[in-house]
C-alpha cells in the first residue's frame with residue numbers, strides 16, 4: 001500500500017504540484033539547510049540567516065559556493081577528488 005501511496009503522491013506532485021504543507025523542521029547537512037516535504041520528499045532549502053526559504057536562484061548560488069569548497073570526501077568511483085585551482089604548487093614542480 002505504501003508503494004501505491006508513493007506513486008499517487010508522485011503523480012499528484014507531477015500533475016497538480018505539491019503545496020509542501022507538511023515539512024520537517026529545518027536541519028543542516030554539509031553546509032546546506034533545508035526542510036523535507038513529508039508528502040513528496042522534496043528538499044525545501046532554507047536560510048538560517050533570513051529565516052525563510054530560498055528561491056531557485058539562491059539555491060543555485062548556494063550550490064555553486066559549496067562546489068568551490070575543498071571536499072575531503074572519499075570518491076566512490078575511485079577517481080581522485082577535485083583539486084582546487086588555488087591549491088599550493090608543490091616545491092618540486
Ligand SMILES: [Zn+2]
Pocket residue numbers: 018019020021037038039040041042
Ligand atoms: Zn511536497
